[in-house]
Amino acid sequence: MLLLIARRLMQLIPTVIIVSMMIFGLQQLLPGDPATIMAGEERDPEVIEQIRKQYRLDQPIPVQYVYWIKGVVTGDLGESMRLKEPVSTLVAQKLPVTLQLATMAMIIAIFIGVPAGIVSAVKKGTVWDYVVNVISLWGISTPNFWLGILLIFLFSVHLGWLPASGYVSPFVDPWQSLKTTIMPAFVLGNSIAGVLMRHTRAAMLQALSSDYVRTARAKGLNENRVILAHAMRNALTPVITLGALEFGTLLSGAVLTEQIFTIPGFGKLIVDAVFNRDYAVVQGVVLVTSATYILLNLLADLGYILVNPRLRP
Amino acid sequence: MKKSFRYGLAALLAAPLFAGSAMAQSSIRIGLAEDPDVLDPTLARTYVGRIVFASICDKLFDIDEKLNVVPQLALSHETSADGKTVTIKLRPGVKFHDGEPLDAAAVKFSLDRHRTMNGSFRRSELSQVDSVDVVDPTTIRINLKSPFSPLIAQLTDRAGMMVSPKAAQEAGDRFGQKPVCAGPYKFVERVQQDRIVVEKFADYWDKANVHIDRITYVPITDSTVRLANLKSGQLDLIERALATDIKDIRATRGLKLATASELGYQGITINTGKGDAAKGPLGSDARVRQAFEAAIDREALVQVVFNGEFKPGNQWVNPENSFYQKSVPVPKRDIAKAKKLLADAGVKTPVTVDFMVPNNPETRQVAEVVQAMTAEAGFDVKIRVTEFATSLKEAEAGNFQAYMLAWSGRTDPDGNIQTFAYTGAPNNYSAYSNKDVDAALDEGRTKNAMPERMAAYKRAAEQLAKDVPIVYLYHRLVIIAHRDRIEGYRQMPDGLVRVVGLKIKG
Numbered sequence: 001m002l003l004l005i006a007r008r009l010m011q012l013i014p015t016v017i018i019v020s021m022m023i024f025g026l027q028q029l030l031p032g033d034p035a036t037i038m039a040g041e042e043r044d045p046e047v048i049e050q051i052r053k054q055y056r057l058d059q060p061i062p063v064q065y066v067y068w069i070k071g072v073v074t075g076d077l078g079e080s081m082r083l084k085e086p087v088s089t090l091v092a093q094k095l096p097v098t099l100q101l102a103t104m105a106m107i108i109a110i111f112i113g114v115p116a117g118i119v120s121a122v123k124k125g126t127v128w129d130y131v132v133n134v135i136s137l138w139g140i141s142t143p144n145f146w147l148g149i150l151l152i153f154l155f156s157v158h159l160g161w162l163p164a165s166g167y168v169s170p171f172v173d174p175w176q177s178l179k180t181t182i183m184p185a186f187v188l189g190n191s192i193a194g195v196l197m198r199h200t201r202a203a204m205l206q207a208l209s210s211d212y213v214r215t216a217r218a219k220g221l222n223e224n225r226v227i228l229a230h231a232m233r234n235a236l237t238p239v240i241t242l243g244a245l246e247f248g249t250l251l252s253g254a255v256l257t258e259q260i261f262t263i264p265g266f267g268k269l270i271v272d273a274v275f276n277r278d279y280a281v282v283q284g285v286v287l288v289t290s291a292t293y294i295l296l297n298l299l300a301d302l303g304y305i306l307v308n309p310r311l312r313p
Numbered sequence: 314m315k316k317s318f319r320y321g322l323a324a325l326l327a328a329p330l331f332a333g334s335a336m337a338q339s340s341i342r343i344g345l346a347e348d349p350d351v352l353d354p355t356l357a358r359t360y361v362g363r364i365v366f367a368s369i370c371d372k373l374f375d376i377d378e379k380l381n382v383v384p385q386l387a388l389s390h391e392t393s394a395d396g397k398t399v400t401i402k403l404r405p406g407v408k409f410h411d412g413e414p415l416d417a418a419a420v421k422f423s424l425d426r427h428r429t430m431n432g433s434f435r436r437s438e439l440s441q442v443d444s445v446d447v448v449d450p451t452t453i454r455i456n457l458k459s460p461f462s463p464l465i466a467q468l469t470d471r472a473g474m475m476v477s478p479k480a481a482q483e484a485g486d487r488f489g490q491k492p493v494c495a496g497p498y499k500f501v502e503r504v505q506q507d508r509i510v511v512e513k514f515a516d517y518w519d520k521a522n523v524h525i526d527r528i529t530y531v532p533i534t535d536s537t538v539r540l541a542n543l544k545s546g547q548l549d550l551i552e553r554a555l556a557t558d559i560k561d562i563r564a565t566r567g568l569k570l571a572t573a574s575e576l577g578y579q580g581i582t583i584n585t586g587k588g589d590a591a592k593g594p595l596g597s598d599a600r601v602r603q604a605f606e607a608a609i610d611r612e613a614l615v616q617v618v619f620n621g622e623f624k625p626g627n628q629w630v631n632p633e634n635s636f637y638q639k640s641v642p643v644p645k646r647d648i649a650k651a652k653k654l655l656a657d658a659g660v661k662t663p664v665t666v667d668f669m670v671p672n673n674p675e676t677r678q679v680a681e682v683v684q685a686m687t688a689e690a691g692f693d694v695k696i697r698v699t700e701f702a703t704s705l706k707e708a709e710a711g712n713f714q715a716y717m718l719a720w721s722g723r724t725d726p727d728g729n730i731q732t733f734a735y736t737g738a739p740n741n742y743s744a745y746s747n748k749d750v751d752a753a754l755d756e757g758r759t760k761n762a763m764p765e766r767m768a769a770y771k772r773a774a775e776q777l778a779k780d781v782p783i784v785y786l787y788h789r790l791v792i793i794a795h796r797d798r799i800e801g802y803r804q805m806p807d808g809l810v811r812v813v814g815l816k817i818k819g
Contacts, residue, residue, distance in 0.1 A: 032702030036709070039477045041721060043732075043739040044437040051432055083505060084351045084489050090505060099319030149537060156545040165533055167507060262506035262533045272506070273346060277702055 008026035008298050009298025012291070013139050019290045020072070023283050024065050033057075034277035038081055051053030055081055068283065075156070077287070078271070087284035090269060095288065097167060101181055101258075102250035106243065108189030109196055112139075114239065114269040116193070119224075121208060122227060132197065144262050146262040151183045184261040188254050192246045194234035195274030203235035210234075236307050244300035252286075320431025338528035339817050341799065343810060344539045344551035346391040348506045354474035355426055355433045355487030360721050360808070364552060365530055368511050368807045369410075370494035371518075372473035373401065373420070374465060376724055378573070380634070381808055383467050386415060386475060386495060394459025396761055403451045407518045409477035417447040422478040425453070427471075430487070431785040432579065437739075438472045449769045460735040460759040462766065466725035470807075486576075497813050498522045506532060524816045525526040543794055544569065550795035550802070552810060556622040562794045571793040571804040574624055574631045577677075577729065580685070581668075582786040586744030587711030591666065594660040597713050601664060602781035604654035605715075608647035608690035609683060615787050618678045623692050624788045627776055631721075631788040636726040637768065649692035662691035669713040671701045677785070708742045716742060725809065726770060734777060745782035 035051040036043065052058045056067060071078055077087035120132040156164035162179050170177040198287075207213060208231050216226045255267035266285055273281035349362035354370055357363075373387040388402045388819060407415040424445045430741070441461035446454040459466070467473065480493035491499050497519065498511035507698050508532040515524055531548065533539040534726035536555045542548040544565060554562060554570075583602055584591045593603045611625035627643045630636050666687075670680040677698060684694040694715070699707060707717050723729055731754050732738045736746040749772065756769035791808035800816045 028704075032700075036705055037702050038358070039436060041740070044434070045739060046389045047432060047434060047436060054432060082350050084353070084356065084486060085505070093505060124737070143534075149541070152538060152541050152545075154549070160545060161684050162546050165532065165538060178765055260529065260538050262507070262538070264504060268348075268506045275700075275702060282410045 005298070005302070006066045008301065012294055012298075015294055016287070016291055020069060020283075020287055021065070023286045023290075024061070024068065027279060027282055029063055030274075030277065032277055034081060034279060037277045041145055046261065051081070055208035066115050068089070068280075070112055072287065076081055077138060077284035078112065080278050080281045082273075082276050082278045082281075087280050090281060091288050092286055094266050094269050094285075096159065096169070097263060098267075100170065101265060102179075102247055102253070103182055103264060105188035105254075108185055109246070110243065112189065112193035113196025114200050116230060117197040117239075118204055118227065121201045121204030124205065132201075136194040136197040138167060139197075141194075142191070143253070144191060145256045145260055147190065148187045151187065152260070165260075167263050180196035180261075181263070184254070184263055185255050187257050187261075188250060192250075195246065196239060200235065200239050203238045204231055207231040207235040233307055237304055240303045241305070242302050243295045244303070248289075248296045249303055251292050251296075252289045321750050323558045336524040339524070340529065341525055341549040341815070341817065342529045342531055343548065344542055344548040345530055345532045346536070346539070347529075347534060349509070351487075351489035352473045352492045352500070352503070353496070353814070354445070354476060354492075354507075355430050355435055355599070356486065357471060358434045359554075361532075363807075364472060364810050365509055365511075366471065366494075366496075368498040368528055368812045369492055369500055370469065370471075370474040370476070371467040371495040371496045373403075373475070374473055376469050378803065378805060382469060382724075386420075386473075387468075390465055392761060395459045396462070396759065397643075399455045400448070400456065400465060400815055401453050402666040403453070403481050404518060405451050407495055408516045409475075409495045410493045411477050411480055412515055412516070413477045415475055418450075419451045419478050420447045420475055421447050422481070423475040424453075424472075426476065426481060427605075430486075435472045439471075461762065462761050463723075463725035463727040463753075463758055466723065466728070468726050471620050473726055474605060475636060479654060498528060501527075503673060511547065519813060522813050524814075525812065528812060540794070543796065546796065549795075549799055550793065550810065552793055552808070554748060554792040554794045556619040556790060556792065558794075559620065559622055559792065561669045564690060567797050569795055569797050569802075570659070570715050570800055571795070573791045573804040573806045573808070574633055575789045575791050575808060576630075576724065576787050576806050577629070577720040578629060578722070578788050579628055579634055579719045580783045582708075582733075582742050582783050583781065584716070585780075585782050586745060586746065587742075590714050591744065593612055593714055594664050595666055595685065596659065598658045598660070599780050600654045600658040601660060602784070603652040603779075604658070605666075605687055605692060606781055606784045607644065607647045607651040607654065607691065608687040609786070610686055611786055612680050614657050614679065614686070617682055618675065619787075619789075622792075624790070626787070626788045627778070627785045629733070629785065630726050633795070634726070635722075635763075636770055637766075638660055638771050640771060641674050641774045641778045648690050653689050661694035663688070664691060665693045667697060667714040668694045668717070669699050669707060669715070670717045671695050671704045672698050676719075680717055683702070683786075711744065718742070722807075730754060730770075730773065731758065733771070743782035745780065747776060749777050749778060750780075756797045 035048045035057055038051050039048045056064055069080060079086055080090060116132045120129045123129050149153040152164045154161040162183055162294060166180055168180050213226060215229050216230045252266060255271050258267040259264045270285045345361050345364060348366050350359045351357055353367060354366060371386050373385060374382050375385040377383050386404055386407060390399055390401045392399050403417060403420060409415055409461040428435055428439050428442060432510055441457050441459060443458045448454050455526055475495055477493040481488050497514060497517045499514045501510040501512050503509045510529045532568060533542060539551045539692055540558055541555060543551045562568050574590050583595060585596050613625045615621055615625055624631055625643050626632060654667045671710055680696045686769045687694055707713055720729060732740040734745055734750055735754050736751050753769045754775040757766050760766050791804060793804055795802055800818050801814045805811060
């Protein structure tokens with residue numbers, strides 16, 4: 001088991017290197033010159049030239065890459081051109097926020113999606129199945145920004161129960177933190193819940209029609225035990241995969257939701273950086289996100305082994 | 314006995330609570346439309362950043378509602394007869410947030426920093442400054458390379474903001490992480506994209522007029538959400554509310570509206586001289602451009618897109634500005650004239666126009682209205698919606714025939730026109746060049762007397778109305794909404810939120 005983890009961690013290194021090259025290369029394809037954008041309305045040619053020099057934009061791209069990767073290895077992700085702050089500081093500020101939001105959203109998604117999927121599979125063809133399906137379809141098809149604005153109008157403007165926007169760290173005030181993040185977490189969790197429900201339902205239906213479930217029933221096992229211990233455990237594999245993928249997506253920042261609830265996470269940071277061609281920030285955030293994504297996939301693989309003994313080495 | 318002891322104890326315990334609330338800090342939260350860039354007056358470039366600077370960094374001069382220059386850190390200024398030296402008297406006894414004195418040496422330091430620092434965006438604004446001399450502790454003399462009448466107007470903005478020399482020398486280009494200036498509020502903390510917090514500066518020169526202890530600036534990009542936050546009481550004031558929300562704001566109890574006509578404009582830049590795109594009928598024949606302009610109904614346009622809240626315009630300053638040229642009024646729509654001009658030019662209709670439009674919902678709508686209006690005169694406008702950064706690149710390369718471009722505006726009219734219409738100027742995307750216009754614009758910035766400047770700009774306006782390198786469309790309204798618990802709010806035309814004089818009711 002340890003060997004497996006070590007091997008997978010070793011595989012991480014070339015993957016991250018390839019990802020880093022791709023990030024670097026791809027954003028060079030973006031039209032628009034960072035120095036010109038930086039120069040703002042004034043566009044003083046001499047200042048633009050100074051910016052190019054200062055951030056080595058006048059050097060060939062491979063040279064720029066080498067400078068950057070050298071910094072990354074020593075823990076220096078570069079400096080934001082727009083904010084004149086180290087990228088590592090920005091990442092350190094935003095990562096906990098995004099992690100908190102993503103975790104809360106995932107918890108909400110799992111608590112809604114998985115039981116709903118099981119109910120819908122077990123009660124296939126009944127009213128319950130239809131109701132759950134309609135709700136999940138609603139969850140998938142409701143645009144996040146729209147649901148977000150509706151929630152703000154209901155809970156903040158009309159009822160005045162929750163703050164409309166902003167973020168408070170749980171280390172500063174846990175109750176206030178929950179109040180500021182519950183709406184965005186619900187918005188994000190809601191759309192994932194729909195997807196999770198569909199996958200759980202499909203996997204459960206397959207499991208319920210398999211031989212071992214029939215055997216379990218034939219042995220006279222209690223139906224709850226058949227569903228929860230036999231069918232569900234096997235049906236969880238695709239759900240874990242999906243959960244890890246969705247969680248990874250959440251970590252790269254939920255742009256629209258963060259925008260609407262003014263949550264200072266990765267999404268807002270990266271979108272602002274892209275529009276301002278603040279390359280160092282884009283590179284830093286994408287690198288951290290992709291490394292986290294790869295780690296999550298590793299965790300998902302380990303998760304399969306936990307639920308499915310056949311995969312154990 | 315026992316009971317009264319208990320009450321006494323309760324009162325004793327509660328006492329600090331009441332004392333605390335009596336002395337509670339007053340604070341307000343201001344919603345910004347974007348997250349500002351670096352908070353260093355030398356390196357800053359965004360409009361939204363100037364709103365935050367308005368509370369932390371005082372300037373040598375300021376403007377009033379009518380765009381008159383009024384003293385701030387400076388008391389007065391005097392220009393020499395040849396226009397080449399400007400002597401500025403400073404307000405005595407002013408201190409920076411770190412306690413350092415704001416004297417002539419400090420002002421010279423700040424102006425020199427703006428002029429020479431690597432990556433300074435103030436360099437072009439102060440490019441006419443040759444040197445700065447300290448005359449005495451409260452007097453400086455600015456020596457100019459050539460007479461430059463917009464200088465004092467430049468000093469009403471970031472170029473006139475003074476930074477503490479000690480703090481600036483220590484922090485270098487990281488000064489913006491903890492700016493130390495001489496404004497009514499001092500910087501406390503900033504969390505990127507979340508908040509900027511400032512608190513009252515006890516030694517401010519005009520402290521009698523500063524009534525609120527703490528201000529938090531919160532960037533909220535979505536305007537609907539910004540307004541919802543104001544309604545729910547999360548925010549006390551928001552900037553850049555939408556024109557289409559004005560009715561709603563007026564109808565909401567507890568909200569107040571403050572507006573002013575902007576200093577800038579929205580217009581369509583026409584490529585008249587760069588690359589192949591300029592060789593089409595629109596770029597090569599002024600009559601075709603005149604026809605294009607004649608086909609546009611500006612009044613209808615602002616009615617349709619902005620509920621009639623914005624002001625139609627046809628010059629680089631709005632019609633209320635004292636530099637507006639009344640001899641060139643906003644033209645009415647005239648389709649017959651447009652068709653005749655096209656016929657005179659002998660072009661085959663429909664004249665196709667590649668119209669590059671930066672991607673945002675309002676400009677897209679404006680572009681569609683222009684497209685529909687000009688179609689009636691014989692134009693086939695093809696809208697190309699382009700992300701803003703990309704559109705700048707395309708504009709520089711000359712890859713457009715018409716380009717929707719906004720300008721945030723400057724206090725002095727020179728800042729709204731010179732960089733766009735002067736031969737070879739940095740923002741002259743049209744690649745327009747006319748010797749008479751160049752001469753008139755030169756005169757406009759070197760003459761000091763108002764009648765002479767007006768005469769120069771009149772010549773420029775008349776020529777530009779014939780050549781039409783830019784079709785000016787309208788001037789936006791600065792729209793600020795605030796809760797009625799805030800008193801004493803006054804809106805200046807630059808759109809910034811001035812916090813001196815603000816009070817919380819009750």
